[in-house]
Amino acid sequence: MTGTAQRTPGRRGVPTTPGRRGRRPGESRGYRVFQVVNGIVLTAVVVVTLYPFVTIVARSLSDEAYIISGQVNLVPRGFDLTAYRLVTSDAMFWTNYRNTVVYTVVATVISLVLTTCYAYVLSKHRLRGRGALVGVALFTMFFTGGLIPNYVLITSLGMKNSIWAVVLPNAINVFNLLVMKAFFESLPAELEEAAAVDGLNTYGILLRIVLPLSKAIIATMVLFYAVSFWNSWFTAFLYLDRQELLPVTVYLRNLIAGATGAGSAGVVPDADAVQAAATLQSVTIVLTTLPILAVYPFLQRFFVSGVLLGAVKG
Template sequence: MKPTKAYRAFQVVNVIILLIVVAITLYPVLYLVAQSFSSQKYIYAGEVGIIPKGFNVDTYKTVMSDSQFWTGYKNTILYTVVGTAINIFMTMMFAYPLSKKKLIGHKFFTQFAVITMYFSGGLIPNYLLVNSMHMKNSIWAIVIPGAISTFNLMIMKTSFEQMPKELEEAAAVDGLNTYGIFFRIVVPLSSAIIATMVLFYAVGNWNSWFGPMLYLDDKQLQPVTLYLRNLIASASAVTNADAGSDMQQISSNIKSTTMVLTVLPIVCVYPFVQKYFVTGVMLGAVKE
C-alpha cells in the first residue's frame, strides 16, 4: 500500500524527535570526552564544548603510568568475569524452580525473594557477616554477597514461565531428568534472556566500588573503579597547586578522564550483545 500523507508526516516527526533524543543523549558523552582531552585553562574558562581545546593527554598519561591502575583493571576484569558467571548460574538455578507453580512452597519462596527487594539486613550486619565468614580481602567478598539480583531473578523467572511446556514434557518422555531438561533444553533456548542478564550483571560488577571499598583493604586487590574513585577524591583536595603541576591538571579534568576510562570497555562490549538485549527484556517483561 502507498503510504498516506499522514503516515509520511508521522515518519518525519518521528525522525526529528529521535534525532533530538540522540543529540540530548550524546552531548554529555561528547562533552566528557572533550573535557578529558582539553587543557586546564580552557576548562576553567568554561570554553570546552564537544570539541577539545588545548588538546593534551597529560591526565591520561598520569593515570595510566601508574602500575596500580593496571592492577586495578586486571582485578576488575577478574571480578566481572567470575562475578557474572556466579550471578548467571545462581539466578538461573533459582529462577527455574520458581517458574514451576507445582513446586512445593512456590508461593513462599517467591515472596521470600520479592521481600529482599525492599528489605535488607543493613550495612553493618552485612559487613559483620562477610567478616565472620573470613571473606574479607578476597574475591568472594565481592562476588558472593550480591550473587542474585531479585529484579533480574523475576525477569528470568517470567521468561522461563513462557517457555512451551510441551518441550519439557517431550524431553522427559525421552528419558531426561530435571537437570538434563534444564541444561540441554531450557538453557539453549534461553540465550536471549541469558545474554541480557549477562549485560546487566557485567555492567553492575564492572562499576562496583562501594563493596570493594568496604571489604578490600589490600590495594593489590582493589578494582579500577575504586582506584579511580580514590584518585578523584585526592584530586578534589588540590585547590592551590601550581598551574603547571600534574595534580593541578588532574584536578581539572580527572572526573571526565575517569568516566571515559571506566565506561569504555562496556561501550565496546555492548554492540555484541545488543541484538539479544531487546529480545531478552521483552521475553522476561511480558507475561501472557
Template sequence: MKDSVSYKVFKVVNTIILLLVVFITVFPFINVLAQSFSSEAYINAGKVNLIPRGFNIDTYRTVAKDAMFWTNYKNTVVYTVVGTAISMFMTTIFAYALSKKRLMGRKFLTMFAVFTMFFNGGLIPNYVLINSLGFANSIWAIVVPGAISIYNMLIMKSFFENMPEELEEAASIDGLNTYGILFRIILPLSKAIMATMMLFYAVGHWNSWFSAFLYMDQKELFPVTVYLRNLIAGATGGASAGATSADNLTQISANIKSVTMVLTILPILLIYPFVQKYFVSGVMLGSVKG
C-alpha cells in the first residue's frame, strides 16, 4: 500500500524537526572545537562558527609541552579508575542489601541514605574530617567521600527488586550463598544497569575538580581538571603555565576555555559509544519500580 499524502507530509516534517534538534545539539560542540583551533582575532570578533578561522594551535602546543599536564592527566585516569571501582562495589552491595525485604531495618537504612541527599555536614566539617582521617594530599580524599551516590544506589536498588525471586531461590537450592548469588547470578544479568552506573561514576570522577582543589596543595597530585582550571585563571589573570610571550598569552587567553572543554570531554566522548547501547535500557530498567 502506498503512503497517504498526510503520512508523507508527517514524515517530511518529522525529519526536518529531528534534523533541527540534532543541529541544535551538535552545534555547540562543533563551535567549541572550531574555537579551540582558531586565532584570537577571529574569536574576539565573534567570527568563528563551525569552521576554524585563522588556524592556530598555540594553546594546544603550550599545554602539551608542559610535563605537569601529563602528570595531572595520569592522575585523573588513576582517580577515575580507582574511584569508579570503589563506587561500583559499594553502591552494588548497598543496593542489593536494601532490595531484600527480609533485611532488618531496611526502611530505616533507606530513609537514612535518602536523608544524606538533602543534608550534609557542610564544607568546614568535611574539610576537618578529611584532614583528621589523614586523607589530605592523597587519592582517598577524592574517591572516598563521594563513593556512593544515593541517586545511583536507588536506581540500582529498584533494578534488583524487579528481578525474579525464583532465580535466587533456585541458586540457593543449588548451594550458593548470598555472595555467590550476587556475583554469579545477579551481576551477570545486570550488565545494562552496571554499565550505566559505571558511566555515571566515571564521568563524575573525570570532571571532578573541587575536592582536589580543596584537599590537595601539591601540584603533582592534582587531576587535569585542576590544572586546566589554574591555566584559565592564569591566562585571564596575566600569567599562564607555559606561556613565554605576550602574543602567546593573548592567544591562550582567547581560546583557553574551548581547549579546556575539548581536552576534558574528549576521553568521555571516545568511551561513550561503547556503553551507549546499555545506557537507555539500564536507566529504564532501573526506573520501572520506585
C-alpha cells in the first residue's frame, strides 16, 4: 500500500521496520558496561605496574636530602645527577655491565639454537622415540638434581669461574621448548613435503622453509631468553668467585646487601648512609633495565603474535 511502511518479520518473528538498523551485540548496554569496567581494570593494572619503576626513576634523579625526608614519590625533587656520576665512574660497574651483555648474547644464541633444533624434532609425529624425548623434557621441568649435585657437576667439568657455567646449565627452557614445538606443529605439512620433493634434505627444509616462516616465534624466544639471562644473578653468584667475571645483577645485589648488611648484623645503620645506598641502588636499577626497555618496543609485535601462534594450534 502506498504511504504505509511494510513490516517484515525479523529475527525470531519480531517485526522490524525497513531502514532501521537492529542493535548489534557489540552495541548493547551490557557490552558497553564491560568495556568501561575492562578499561578501568586495565588502567589500574598499568598504574600499579608503572608506579614502582617511576618512583625508582624519581629517586635516582632527586637530591639526597629530599629522599631522606621522604618527599620523593613520583616526581623528582631537587634534580641531582650525583648518584649517576658515582655509579658510572666505577670501573667495576662497566666491567660487570659488559659481562652481562656478553653472557646474555652468548647464552641467548646457544639457547635459541638448541631450543629450535629440539622443538623441530619433537614436532615430527612420525619420529621414533618421540614420546621418550618429550618425557625427558617434561621430567626436567618438574624435577632437578638439586643445588649441591649441580654445583659438583659444574665444578668437576671445569666450568667454574668461566662463561660456560652461566650460559650452559639453563640453555633450554622447557616452557619455551613446548611453545616453539606447538608453533612448528601448526605449520602446513604440505610445505615441507613439497620442499622434500624438490630435493631438500631435513636441514635444508629447516633452514630454507621453516625458519623464514618462524620469525615471530624466534623473536619471541629471543626476548624470553634475553630477559631471563639479563636478569639472572644466582647462577653467576654461585659459580663465579672473581669480581671481574660477575654480571651487573650481582653488582646490584652487592649494593643491596651492603645497605642491609649492617642491620642484619645487629648494628643500627646510619640513616643517611642507608638513603645514599638506596639512591645508588635506584641508579643501578635504572641503568640495568634501560637496554630491555629499549629493545622491547621493537620486538613487541613479534612477541604478541609469536605467543598466540605458538600457544594455539590451528
